[in-house]
Amino acid sequence: MTAAVDVGLTENLAADLAAAALVLARRFAAGATLWCLAPAWEPHAQHVAVEFVHPVIVGKKALPAVALTGPDLVSTVRVSVRPGDVVLAVAAATEPEVRSVMRRAPAWGVTTLWIGSGARPTAGAADHVLWLDDPDPRLPATGGFVLLYHLLWELTHVCFEHPGLLAPETPECTDEVCITCSDEGRLGEVVAAGRDGMAQVRTSEGVEQVATVLVDPVQPGDLLLIHAGMAIMKLGET
The missing domain is CATH 2.30.30.140 (SH3 type barrels.)
Structure with missing residues (x-):
């Protein structure tokens, strides 16, 4: 509990974590792969992928996750992802390659999750934003990000323990114009x-x-x- 307080795990951030974990569990249940990016801090991408592929708790599912590293990440993500996949980035809001990936993700049909700190991305930059407000540039080494994606992993498996949660949400159409079902923008x-x-x-x-x-x-x-x-x-x- 002390560690959670130290990194600013607020009520709003906890709610964001829970929502992101539910969506991630549903995507995994439907056959998604999790693609992990961290251009400035590549070990974070590798750590996230290992957490999901090699669960440390007996009986937990091994879930498909891959760390993408190296130059020209936009092109690498473009040829890797399939509709229904998830891209998770650990990066500052100003990271240009992550910004470009997040911008293009709707065209690729993928869900996006952005973990970072300091100045936040613009509203709508990713489907799910898990953000620590501490601007200290040393934060990635303090364990704050690690705590977030460990909690994300644990909550995702909590969702798997309740199969009724894993059914995808079905958009509800009415007699009015339905943005989901129409060809709009x-x-x-x-x-x-x-x-x-x-x-x-x-x-x-x-x-x-x-x-x-x-x-x-x-x-x-x-x-x-x-x-x-x-x-x-x-x-x-x-």
């Missing part, structure tokens, strides 16, 4: 640009042919906002 990443005002674009549904006449020229890696099969806006990294 989906994010896509250009895979290949054509010469006829069309492009191959990766979205959470797979690779699609999208009309790009409103936003041409486009090139691989560009982020597009798509509506009804047409790119209506080209988006930046932030």
Whole structure:
């Protein structure tokens, strides 16, 4: 309990941890892989992956997790993830490669979880943010991050002990416009640009042919906002 207080495990952070663990358990139950990043602190990525792959408690499930390291992490994540997977990053809010991965994740169909400290990422930068407000740059070595992802691991296994929690949530549609079911403002990443005002674009549904006449020229890696099969806006990294 003292360690938890020392790293600022507030009521809000505890609630964020519980919500992230539930989603992570549901993704694992559906066959997801957890991809772990920590560009400035690679041992954290490796530590998280080991925690999930090699559980230290007898009887706990070994869950698929991989640490991604090395240069050009954006390209590495792009070719590794599948729709339904989870990307977990341990990084500062200013880490450019993590920011780019988080920005592109909706187009890849993956859930994102960001652990860090100090200045927070912008609202909506990741699906789940587990953040310590202490700005001390030595924090990664004090065990605060380690505590967070150890608790995440433990809570994920708590969810597995209650199988009724693992069923995916089904969006509820009404007679009104349903954003989930409609083709409204989906994010896509250009895979290949054509010469006829069309492009191959990766979205959470797979690779699609999208009309790009409103936003041409486009090139691989560009982020597009798509509506009804047409790119209506080209988006930046932030």
